[in-house]
Amino acid sequence: MNNVAENILKRSMENIKTEDVDLIPCNRNVLVEFYAENPYRKIETTETGLILGIETTKRYKSNESGEMEDSEEYVDIAKVLAVGPNCKNCQVGEDICVVRHVALPVPFRKKNWFMVDEANVMCRFVKK
Numbered sequence: 415m416n417n418v419a420e421n422i423l424k425r426s427m428e429n430i431k432t433e434d435v436d437l438i439p440c441n442r443n444v445l446v447e448f449y450a451e452n453p454y455r456k457i458e459t460t461e462t463g464l465i466l467g468i469e470t471t472k473r474y475k476s477n478e479s480g481e482m483e484d485s486e487e488y489v490d491i492a493k494v495l496a497v498g499p500n501c502k503n504c505q506v507g508e509d510i511c512v513v514r515h516v517a518l519p520v521p522f523r524k525k526n527w528f529m530v531d532e533a534n535v536m537c538r539f540v541k542k
Contacts, residue, residue: 437522439498442532445520446492446512453509454491454539489536490514492528501532509539 439445476483494508504510512535517528 437496437520437527439496439501439529441498442500442502443498443529444494444501444504444510444532444535445496446494446510446517446528446530447526448490448492448512448514448517448528449509452491488514491539492517492530495527498532503532504535504538511536511539 437445475481489511492510492512494504494506494510496506497504512530516534517530520527520529
């Protein structure tokens with residue numbers, strides 16, 4: 415990159431302060447942060463001592479490579495951080511069940527935030 419372009423880029427980046435900016439989703443998008451573990455998964459022990467509800471499929475032996483690999487959840491639980499103006503079914507602060515592989519990472523404040531379309535929200539967790 416030539417010096418002129420570097421100077422323009424440097425000056426434009428100096429003026430950006432993420433503390434002065436809020437992130438607002440557009441259209442039907444939902445800004446979420448995924449939980450590290452599913453807070454709704456209940457672990458139970460039966461009378462005979464069998465433990466139920468523990469994930470046993472996090473690691474598996476691949477038939478193709480023969481190596482141990484980590485599995486990815488197809489569906490995951492996330493906290494809603496913000497919603498777009500056309501989002502009708504989700505509200506800020508709710509926990510939702512989302513199709514994980516369609517979530518797009520949002521590069522903002524080095525947070526682990528993702529954007530999903532409302533159509534990929536399977537359900538909401540609401541208090542009775």
